[in-house]
Amino acid sequence: MRKTHKSLFISGLAVASYVSSASTVADELADLSLEELSGVPIVESAKKSQNLFDTPASAFVFDEEAIQNLPVDSIPEMLRYAPGVHMTRASNGIWGLAVRGMNSRFLGRTQFTVDDQNLYGTVFAGLYGAQHDLFLDDVASVEVVYGPGGGLWGVNANNGQVNVIMKSAFETEGNVLRTQIGTEQNSVAGRVGWAIGEKSAIRVFAKATHRKASESDLFEDDWDIYRTGVQFDTRPSTSDLFTISAEAYKSDLGFANNSADLSTGNYGLSVGEELHQGFNAQTKWTHQTDSESGFTVRSWLGYTELRAAYGNYNYSIWGLESRMRKKISDKQRLTITTTASVDQAELLDSVNIIFQPDYDEHSYNANAGAEYTYSLIPDKREISAGLSSQYDSYSDEVEILPSFRVMERLNEKTRIWFSYSKSTRSVPNGLNDFSYFVYYGLPMETVQIPTPLGNIPVSTQIVAAIEGGNMQNEQQNSYEIGFRHQFSDTSNLTLNTFYYVYRDLLGATDAPIEPVLTVPNPYLLTPSYVENSAEGEAYGFELSWDAALSKKFEVKLNYAFLQDSFQAILSGVENPAYILFQLGDVKNLDNNAPEHSASAWLLTNLSEEWQFDLGLRATSSYTNPEFKQPSIFQSDARLSWNPNDTLRLSLVGRNLLDPRTDESHLRHNIGFGTEQARELSVELRYEF
Template identity: 20%
Template sequence: MSFFRSLSLIIVTLCVTSGKVYTESNSSNGLTPFEKADLRRLLELDVSNLSQIPIKGVLGYEQEYWRNPASVHVIRPEDITLNGYLNSVEALRGVPGMHVSRGLAYDNFASMRNFSGFSTQKFLGKIGGREVSQLMLGSANYSVDDYPVAVIDRIEVIRGPGASIWGTNAVNGVLNLVTKHSANTQGNSVRLAIQDNGTFLGDYVHGGKLSDDSYYRFWVRDQEYAEGTLDSGLPARDDGYLRKAGFRFDKNLGSDLNLYIAGGFATRRVEHVLDLSNRLLHDPSKFVSDVRNLPAHPGFSLLSASNQQVVNNLVAILPSVVPPIPLSVSQQLGGVLALSPDLAALNAGLNAFLQPSLTYDLPSASSYPAAAWGANSNGTVNYPALNSISLLSGMNAGRIERYGEMTNDSAHIVSKVDGITDFDMEWSLTGSLDHTDIYMGHLGYEWEQTQYNLSFDANFPLADRHRISYGVATQHTDLDVKSEILDIFQFPGETLRPILDYDQSFTKFNRFTGYIQDSISSTDTILISVGAKVEENDLAGFGFQPGVRASWMANEQNIFWAGYAKTHRQPSLRERYTDLTPLWTWNSTTSKWESKTYEGDSSLDREEMDAYELGWRLRPSEDLLFELSTYYYDTQNAVRGATSLTSVNAYEAKDAKAFGGELSIDYRVSDLWRIRGGYSFARGEVEGARVYDFPENTASLSSHFKYSDEVTLIQNLFYSGKTEIPSDYNPITIPSHLRLDLGVVWQTKGDWEIGLFGRDLLESYHVETMYPGVDVEPARVERTFMLTLLKKF
């Protein structure tokens, strides 16, 4: 019996055997488990927040509504501090369907469901009311955009597409970090986190009141990254710092008319590496063809038998076509051949008629910046392709890596006015200005992005059973992109090219969007939302993204939901307008260095995805919740990195499919003990071939046990299946790993919260990810111990 048939059978059985049919007549006599759980949530709200609960909500915005036809996980600030997460990105580890992996000390990568690979690319990031994606890379840096825990109200993780409200790039889902109103951060709070390896995070938040209707806060944060270790034991050179500050001002302008202005800046200084081990190549085809042509030469028989045997031996071990190999390997080979007495004897026996001599022509040190390459040399690295050539078997490529400063300076300001009209229309007008300057010294690439956003959103009731939400938005982006030619690619006499070369014809982009959605209470048990978003985008053209979702409350304990959406992801500027020249090859026939350029592909169209989802929410009691979400994604023109050296473009559009699901459980065993767990399955295919850049199986289990009123014992267990990091020469398999974190948190009555956590306790270290094509090896995620202090005063 197939998985889906089994699932259907289980669902039907549970529906039939559990719960009463949800009707007005019986539900009025008591509370359903969902309602009791909702009351617990409401009880945690103060009067001010309680007044924000709408009587009639908009499906897609009310993430904690149990009839919401979507797969949603909400992270609260206490989920971050109690579990010993340093920041909000780490907190995503506990969300089913998300895969968080640490690359270096300063970066955790969060990806959702499938096709994201290691990158935070295919879901929409909204932080503090603004979209944080960088057009250049099509991704966001959540570590830089993070906020102090004290100002975070919640983080909504919406898995699955939400295009009709959220719009372009909400492909695999939406991550929406909502900050608190300034009135809710009055006073002072300090959070300090210190790890035994030297990593430090400290932030301070101060909130005050200017008048009865206006409040403010400001905050500062410092994060110091301690240097880690690469898988091989070499230093990872990933130390550095991130410093941030921000503010928010809230004012009540009148009855149901509110304003806030928030802003902040961040500066980060770290180093990053570019793996050059496969970037300086030698094409040995002249030597190979010289050898292979000799036996066919009419004069070959004039050679001595021993010399003929030398040639035949060489022919036997040399393939007919040898691809360019790293110069470091060729230099080893050239050295071996130069010392070979057989080759010396053969050359002595050759004559001008046959072949003047068989020489393995290597570039002279003066033809390329040999000193710069030598300065970046650092041992050897595995180069699996050499094993297929018996002459080269056992050799390693030279490990060459160039470190460069990577800086990130950003500032933003966002303002929002919202209100409710006398005819119940809720509206908001939001404007934001973002400026980011990112310099990637290891690549010699820098861009400054200035982005202006203006949006208007509204919703209003239409008759008793409809709530119409609609909105329009515009975004304008200015870019200033610079490239420099690194010292390692300064080839005398050659036409030089930077590694990344942006097409300066495209530095201004506009996006206009509009959406409309109707939330329909069709019956008391069926909710439907239908809507569509239209978009005119300089990067993705005109798009129409419809979506329909529905939930059915089968009985008091079971809710089923389904959704279909067509969503778009716009290609990044890196994919579309940036030429990549990652390597140079010595052509021994022409005795010249030649660069290989993969062009940006301006014809890359938007990715279009048809997404189908089914979900089931079962709450047997207010203490126990099961959620199952399944999905099937059919993507056209999915942008994938080119995998062949002969590719014309750096990225290629391919059709891809993915399916999977998440099962989560939230069980309050007693007033003292709560368990939460999740299991995710995700499988993807690109053009019919399975891909493994996202773990097929992930799981988590979290336990919070209140030992006393003040002391809580924490346990978190995470499992991630194996992944493969693609590479043009040395794919890395990241083994499956199990991670155990244990902690104890002491919450005193004096508003102190002191936590002691041991992280990754099961093994001294494991590896989780690396930047494909950039890093030579992943860094260790090591066992650490962390002390956290949180004080409100």
């Protein structure tokens, strides 16, 4: 299945790896740091830093003020307040992340990165809680970029990109202690940062969190997470920044799932633990010649291992990326990105899943992308054309992904843009190389199966996914129109509209029921064959308004609308029963995210020492044949006392409007969902 026609792609990659010659730093930049050159807030929608207001892409940014003051204690909870982002917490440590629909813990279509390092799991295309349990005091901003970002984000950023930007070590000199004592969660975290001479700085942090079991009558999903890391930054010159960073984490999560044994026909509830641990490390060299030109070279190394009933694996990756941003003239700019990585996944059989024999394989991935921007009318109208080429050895496919964008500056306070992008999502290697996956076993009314030896009673049904052949990468075309208007220096309005077309979505189709009678507990097997079996479309919009109504009162309001539909594309099958395969989720793809969602954040400075933050969030109910997710209307609040610049004491309440919030209908049957309880906590932050 794996071919070797890589030479053409590698040749193109070499051509795209253009490295600009070093140039003299302008005199006016001599006293500016790289952080000051980048501007705040920024997004990296085209792999280059850019002011949010002038970005020709839909984006939403949580700045440092939002990160510190929103009444949340994690990045996933923070993302609930971004328009068009759907977060579900099925139980402790189990999150579903969706931008513009298609929510799932596994087989997600949204990419999550920390300082450009991708945490999207290529084994099962999932995001684990321990990976994004970051120390929030060291986070500079959290960016949500909607859509595939012009193809330059690379594979798997189909519906959106969440990028967490960490502060440099220069910005975190000093010591911080942070503790939380609450009804549901207790944590302690600390950071020590110091300068090394005049050109270098380093920080070290550690964090430990214990979360109590949430509401469940079947099992306890208590969760312990430990994380530690270090970052070193040095500036050899005013135009260069060199960074070395590393983190290690460990997660122990209570877990339960339905299990079944095809060799015996036995089934039952399996209660145990999901153990997840690993480390990430990267080096990055950034050279800035001026505010619009420079390059970055980054290398990274990662390792993670998972031990759970639904899957065991060991996964390691190494990669190298180069980025060049060049101002060719007053009217022309060029951005070039090249990436190459190799990973090794050792997939191990478990209670629920059996992989192909002796599976232990390397995968090679490469990406080359370029975007050319031309100012048709300086400071008024510009166009961008991009082209990205992606190769992965699992599918052995070379994907050519074009993009096109137009930005119009109607006046100093108004921007409109149009964009088109094509993107792809690679087949997760855990899905590409499994033999079968058992969803669950369940009792049924006894039936008599006739055989030559007489009738055999059967009272068990087992549902299992079976690898259905050569799977191909998914395809997507995205269209977007956006509008931004600045009413004043303290009031902004953004409207994003989009239309997506999906092709070759991975799914599972039901096959005829097969009686299995030669085992101790005979059963009826319901097989679902996994293949590219669906297509669909989605459209909607996001509306965001923020304003400082006075020196003491600020408000941010967001609303999003989503409509999508999907259908089977199986040939030769009349009225096929299409079921999306979400790695254990036997759910229809339609209606798996809310049609309406809204959020509000109100910040009130009661006095010089007291501050009150109130968050409101709501999602409409949605129903498909498998489940009904109730509507949610919840509130989070924080009351803070700041007697001086170094001490803050806060009373935080979450899920205040409903004592138990049910988000357990996340489309996955790998484990049981639970209900999240109302919680209160006292948080202390001390800087010294």
